[in-house]
Amino acid sequence: MKIALIYDETTPGGEGSWVEAEYESPESIEALLNAIGRHCDRVVPVPFGQDMADVLRQQKPDLAFNIAEGREGPSRESLAPAVLDLLQIPYTASDGVTLGVSLNKAMTKRLARDADIPTPEFRLFYSAEQAAAEAEMLRYPLIVKPNYGGSSVGVGPESIVHEPGTLAEHVACCLCRYQQPCLAERYVEGDDVTVGLLGNGEVEVLPVGRVVASSGMYSEMTKKFHDREVICPYRAGRELEERLRAWSLALYRTIGARDLARVDYVLDREGKAWLLEINPLPGLSPFYGVYPVLAEAAGYDHAALMGRIIDLALRRSAAKEKATHERLGARTAQQYPHR
Ligand SMILES: Nc1ncnc2c1ncn2[C@@H]1O[C@H](COP(=O)(O)OP(=O)(O)O)[C@@H](O)[C@H]1O
Ligand SMILES: [Mg+2]
Structure with missing residues (x-):
């Protein structure tokens, strides 16, 4: 069995976007490859990116172990699963819809x-003007963070808002820095x-x-x-x-x-x-x-954890294949009852 590890490669020279804070370190990638290698005959590293589909078509893995965070935007984590679905390669973890939501x-x-x-009350802001207009109606303290963030990007003591007068300023800063809607959520100490x-x-x-x-x-x-x-x-x-x-x-x-x-x-x-x-x-x-x-x-x-995740993904894909065969078998039997 051959497994492809789909992972993120950091932009050389540290020029990449804030999303790179989510990427695993090169030592971790190496350790994950070794751990996966213990559960299959061959493991190949496949970096996330535009060439991914070509590499996967050439490599023909039986399973992909997906840890790719992607590069930008609200669908960044959904792209690797979408490509894998398109190529009909089974993969570990959730599909693109679940990752996107x-x-x-x-x-x-x-x-x-x-x-x-229970989840803290929140408002989603698309502009500083909207935040200024609604500031007086909210309960404080609030935390302002990017809605499609991760790895606590944009989260620190400076993202806590204590009074309505400074909300719009916090929101403006978050919108400008992360170029996405901004979540203002009740801060729970x-x-x-x-x-x-x-x-x-x-x-x-x-x-x-x-x-x-x-x-x-x-x-x-x-x-x-x-x-x-x-x-x-x-x-x-x-x-x-x-x-x-x-x-x-x-x-x-x-x-x-x-x-x-x-x-x-x-x-x-x-x-x-x-x-x-x-x-x-x-x-x-x-x-x-x-x-x-x-x-x-x-x-x-x-x-053992890596083995368990691989096993879960393989069982899912085998169950799907079995169900498809049974469905096709049943249809054949209906169409050709005398065979
Ligand atoms: N509403 C909140 N109240 C208190 N702490 C928060 C709140 N939102 C975020 N935090 C702090 O920031 C961390 C990161 O926030 P989270 O929403 O989990 O985003 P991320 O996707 O970046 O992990 C949390 O683990 C928590 O410590
Ligand atoms: Mg978190």
Whole structure:
């Protein structure tokens, strides 16, 4: 069996966009290739980009292990899955629709609300004028962040807005820097907790983790320098842990996630959890990834986790193939009943 790792290549000379903060380090890519190599006969690295389809056509992998974040815009994570679907190559993790919806934080929050999962109130701003007009109607403090962000890009103590007078200025700055709608969300003072999910059908919920940033905020700088600790299992109390499990599973299913995802919450000072987002393409670096720490607490070392993800994707594609054959077989039997 041959597996292609679809990954992101950083622009040489550090000229790339802010999205590159999401890319795995070269050492992590190397480690992922080694780990995947333990579960197949051959593993080939395929960088995300315009040549990807040609390379894949030539390489003909049996499976793609997709970790590509893409380059820009709201569909950046959806492009690799779309190409793989077009070439009919099975791949790990979610399809382009799920990745596109979950990259859109406002859309995810609307789906969460619909599923009765608590998420901080928010407004989506397209212009500073709109923010100025609505500023007095909102509850403060708020956090202003790019709606299609990631890796805490644009998040830091400076993105917290304490009073209506400065909202428009924050929004103008966010719009200009990230060239996308800007989410103003009620700022919940508290702790970052995260829940990993693994599987399809009977989905496994990994032990709850808590991320403790040295600076006190899980900001862009904290993520850049991995300046934090992950406590897992984090004992949040039976009732809350049960709720986190149920909400995470509900969102995983609502959004159509496959194989794996990580759901992020803030736990406020009263012990209430608020959903921030779902990450169906969570970082898998054995050196600094949060998801592998959650998996480890459930008994999967890094190689076993990679093996499990590969296995889940292969089972999905085999099940799909079997269903197609059965459907075609049934149709043939109907058309030619005497054969
Ligand atoms: N509404 C909020 N209240 C409190 N902290 C927040 C809020 N939104 C974001 N944060 C902080 O910023 C981090 C990154 O925000 P998040 O919405 O998860 O975006 P990203 O996709 O960049 O991870 C969170 O893990 C949390 O620490
Ligand atoms: Mg997050």
